[in-house]
Amino acid sequence: MSLFFLSLYFMAMDLSLIVELNILSLNSSSVVMTLLLDWMSLLFMSFVLFISSMVVFYSEEYMEGDVYLDRFILLVVMFVLSMMLMIISPNLISILLGWDGLGLVSYCLVIYYQNVKSFDAGMLTALSNRVGDVALLMSIAWMLNYGSWNYIYYLEFMKEDWVMKLISYMVVLAAMTKSAQIPFSSWLPAAMAAPTPVSSLVHSSTLVTAGVYLLIRFNFSFSDNLMFILLFISSMTMFMSGLGANFEFDLKKIIALSTLSQLGLMMSILALGSYELAFFHLLTHALFKALLFMCAGNIIHNMGNCQDIRFMGGLVKHMPLTCTFFNICNLSLCGLPFLSGFYSKDLIVEVMSMGILNIYVYAIFYLSIGLTVCYSFRLTYYTLVGDFNYSSLNCLSESGFVMLKGMSGLITFVVFSGSMLSWVMFPTPYFICLPFVLKLMTLIMILVGAWLGYEAAKFKISYFCFSLGSVTTSSFLGTMWNMPLISTLGVNYYPVYSGEIYTKIFDQGWHEFYGGQNLSRKLGMISKFFQLLSNNHLKVYFMMMVIWMVFILLNIF
Template identity: 60%
Template sequence: MVNNLINYCKISFYFLIFISLNLFFMSMKFMLKDLVYFIEWEIVSLQSMSIVMTFLFDWMSLLFMSFVLLISSLVIFYSNQYMEEDYNVNRFILLVLMFVFSMMMLIISPNLISILLGWDGLGLVSYCLVIYFQNIKSYNAGMITALSNRVGDVALLLAIAWMLNYGSWNYIFYLDLMSKNFEMMIIGGLVMLAAMTKSAQIPFSSWLPAAMAAPTPVSALVHSSTLVTAGVYLLIRFNILLMDWWMSQFLLLISGLTMFMAGLGANFEFDLKKIIALSTLSQLGLMMSILSMGFYKLAFFHLLTHALFKALLFMCAGSIIHNMKNSQDIRVMGNLMMSMPLTCTCFNVANLALCGMPFLAGFYSKDMILEMVMLSYVNIFSFFLFFFSTGLTVCYSFRLVYYSMTGDFNSNSLHPLNDKGWTMIFSIFFLMIMAIIGGSMLNWLMFLSSGMICLPLMLKLLTLFVCILGAFFGYLISNVSLFFMNKSMNFYNFSNFVGSMWFMPMISTLGIINYPLKLGLYSYKSFDQGWSEYFGGQMLYNQLKNYSLYLQEFQSNSLKIYLLSCMLWFIILLMMMILIN
């Protein structure tokens, strides 16, 4: 049985990677020749009514699909070993494939109806994957994930209803109207709300770290190129609506605060997967904020480079957790470099790419984003959020390395740590190569005409200076936190506020989920099962039941009562006849 499952994984891997390479070369052709294919497939035609499925193929959708399929193929290959002890690994692979198919549907859809198919498919399958391990923590995480994403689904449904005024749901034809027409601005606002929920911007951020209850291969797929990037991709498609000043300024503020909040929270977190999840949240804030400033190509560029090193980070973290016998606390790690040198090397490469180390994948996109921010017309608050959040990224990355890679090993003296999982190592190595060369490759592909960003020397070196300062503070904070001198306990209220994501999980569970559900329960008991039952169906039922009981009493009783009742009826009838005559 195991061999069959292994073959199943490998077949999926080869099939997906083959399609990924084909799509990548097609995207290059589309990019060089500036091609766009709009395909309409008539599914049903009945009298004057026809149901048409539309697909949009351009360089952006093909390139994104190529990256999604590449990462999902490596994730499935990685799951071959990571999930080998799971009896239901077959079901797991099918769920992952459904997840990828939903993302494909969303990427190539120029139509809000077919986007909703992919959008809801992502939400449903993500719920199934988050509750995969079937414990109380997974169920709670799955519920908050599903209910938070339902807000975005409702916004998308409202946008579909509003688009009825235009006679078609192909939003691609109405993009030029978006900055001119008030109704299209309402549709744009609803789409922006949907994107904010899916990409976990404030105040919908709490579901993203909670979704870490899913298996680690799923986390690698979700946080790199599928679920959380769906909102950013949708806004990249709707980028013209961000021409409106109010909408772009609102999104810039929210995404900047999300980036700042996630970066600050990751420095107070000790769960390995949650630190990486918060780093995803921080990078999503960066993508959203640069998108709100009108640089949609830059946002897409960072989306692709981030997918490479974030999938690598999660795969390395999964390998460490797998070897640590499911322990995720970085405080019980330490000196992993001696036991797992290959995994730790790849982990450090991914961390440096995340920090924007020159000539790795993250450097090309992050450095360009920050330089465009310096060139753009932004206020000092947004400028501070951009650069301080970049410093925080380097800070928590170096803190993570300090806790897990260096020092003394803090777990059991008898431990099974090794690098012998060659199936996992293959996927990790492949992604490490992509994390090194991917940024440069995409830079040459996407920006065919070279442009120069001319800045003063101090501003040009500001990004590098912020990164070095962040690394120094990350080392300093970790050094103070260890050796029984945890200074954060002296500022308990501040640490509690920042470490719990500004109390957002509490507000989400109590304010958004708990109280409305209780209100629904009370109204259901008071009205549906209360007044409306008492004066409606139940009252009628009770009256008829009482009448039938009286009649049964007469029919089933003694002959005397029966004769007496017959005499009464006879007298009544006789009196009525006399009165009539």
């Protein structure tokens, strides 16, 4: 709370504070740790700390009976500290410390349950994020040209310099891996192998938002070309994940794909030039997504670790409070008027509609909004209403008061934070002038999406499922356009297969017989012959003498 009020003070007074801590001085060289405190970093830190405190409180009961509970809590704390370091750093080196801290601790948390699925998911997460870490290391190397790693000084001043352009491309690549944009999207649903409190933290305010936050900080240095590329990739990610969530039956993966869709939304509005709107949506999204995962965790916990939504149904009778929270979060995610998600989402879409870029951007934004509502209502139908499809021998109840308290701490903010933040962050209101139809377009798409989602769930319609050879559209769209296959087997299968061919042809084939082995055999035979000569040199000498004498005699006669 103190950080929140401090950020309000900084915002009102238009303050920005850079703190330099001299860690070490050696022969006139100083190692300095720099911290940047402005309204943005303080506000984001207050949200991260509030959400993580609720998640840790919730974990006490969710992870009850776990042998290594202390280790789990310490890992979560390390995770939050890494994020803090990343938020307050105006320096690329200290950002890398926080960035790598997030990557390493997330690996430890994803493999927490230590089964084959967790190990696979952890490896995919770690290796996907390494690509971005390398990009960040390269940008650190290039920034050495400026004499300091405090990027905050150079963003606008050196905008036209090609080195700064190169650095901004590297930073965008790093942000794309951490925020799971195409083609690095497959690790995000795989990371659901982690315990649910971790998912709640990762998908709301820490790991995946780190990339967006870095781009918000760097946005002043982006060229037009880079923004076009980012806009295209992020809008495709938003559309792809919204479509994929409509074919998914795993509760946590549906919510993970919805996170991916919202990250695409944040990045695309950032690429359109409104970084403050991206930050606004980042904060409101963090609240309702954390609560959404907590509700999902409570449902999974009570259903004996069952995550398939087809086994749920009619939960509103058994778990009324959890389902109420779940429904409010879902509606906030859809952008239902006057919940927190509405203020940021509606503003983003209207600002996009004010622009005159092209029909592709316009269409994909509205389609993605429709798809978000579609999978949300499908999820609501499968879980909260309808028939109860689980085992008749069950222990469904809302006896977990600690978990309910943790969830209740967030619900007021989910409802009210949107309006509160919009008053705080935009003291001068945006003036948006749109025709009546365009003004209602968001509402129309929400209603159409809700109707489609409900109908598809009610009649078990497999949407537009048709086959193309051995590939069906539902398998193609449901597996995120085959991206998990490309990320795993695509970089794994062919190198191993070509290695087998190489072994057969070169190491164990005729190449070896006529090449290395044959040459070795021939050289060995020649060296043995010379060895024979050198071992018997006296005999050879006499023999040569006899031959010489015979040769002379022949010449005489």
